[in-house]
Amino acid sequence: MMLIRQIQTVDIRPVPTAHLTTTMSLLVLGIAELHEKIESELASNPALELVEGRFCPTCQRPLIDTNHCPICSRPKNLDNAEPIVFVSPRDDFHADSYDTEEGEDSFEEYSVDTEDLPTYVLKQIASELEIEDRPIAAYILTSLDDDGLLRIPLIDIAAYYHVAPRQVERVQKIIQYADPLGVGSSTPQEALLVQIDMLSQSMEIPTYVQQAIREGYSLLMHQQYSELSHLLGISITQVKEIARFVGSNLNPYPARANWGEARQPTTPYRGAYYRPDVVISLLNNDPDGPLVVEIISPLDGKLRVNPLFRSGVKEANPDKIEEWHSDLERATLFVKCLQQRNQAMVHLMEKIVSIQRDFILKGDAYLKPLTRATLAQEINVHESTISRSVTGKTAQLPSGKIIPISKFFDRSLQVRTELQKIIESEGRPLTDIELVELLRERGYKVARRTVAKYRSMEGIMPSHGRKKIKSKKLVYQAP
DNA sequence: CTATGGCACGGATT
């Protein structure tokens, strides 16, 4: 069944082999990099043009590579197991003010009627603020960048309001402990530390995590694990577990959506600023309906080779003709690569989603075992293609959670969540060996040593240190 | 003495 009709706007000419490496490279780019790449290509190559996107005649949804949107033109009798996958222009539902890179005067940026980030935070902390602190808080909140970080030096704010820097610090501290935990921090590092501090009250934090962030932040972020292990005097394995913990429990950019699932059940901030590469939703929110997968395109139009340029090239100046020709070639190639990337993503997600439907809807425990290799066979592409499409990309689930796509291939997720469940409901601290037995009863055969590993991955203490520490109230104590 | 963590090895995955 053809849900997606491709329209060829460029003729595909044989691609010079010297440029073949370029062909592949688009696939590895995440949405942000892709956006950048397209912008720069568009700016530097006169043969490329961006045409306004079409709209679906029935629902007015913006379209890229299709005539009618896949949702409207969907056959009624479509089997629910069949996901609907298509390339969608930059998604306004999920990423409102996307291109606010330059920190302009952001006072106008946020409208009042919808619950935007500044007011959302302000509401929470209003009661804790002294009257004279309110303008400062308001100033800080409206100055946040898209990541929810405060990139303006505190000193400047203090100077502006003629108050002591300490006072501004105090206000910032209050803000940092409000809901998108860490919001208003001056650096991602600071945000992480706040999150650690808060998290440590409701769960056990693996040792060295805080120290790693504090002392080896840049090493950690750049995945220079061996250096970090040297710095902290601990093993590589341990470092990797720390990295894993940080990756799945913390978020250096508070205003972006949740990374892992371990965040506290606070109300998620609705207009999340973090942009996933694909968005998965449920048609009409019907739990039995088909899944809708949108491969997000960073443009709201369609990129193509400018037809005028193409015809004009014949009449070019003799001295320019060489250059024009290469421009044309580059443009054609680029457009082709882009389509190739989109097609690859469509095929990939189509398959993943139909296999992992239960996981997407019901959660970690329902993840089916899946390797990139088997998937590659099923859709007849090379493994490396899958790898490239997967690494570094993220997907937003119907729940609003944003997860790395590689999680669909996680080999041990089921066992780990099962382990978590067991431990959460344990009456007395169970030893690793007992856990092995319990897991085996439930059909998971793992070695004792492995249980220990999973524990530390999930940040669960060994049976000693594990008493009866349940979550405390999350209240910030004013100094 | 028992439960865990570190290191390293081999097989699977990428």
Add this chain to the structure above:
DNA sequence: AATCCGTGCCATAG
């Protein structure tokens, strides 16, 4: 070819 992951063995903390 490089990396990841589960495991066995051994050291050590409790």
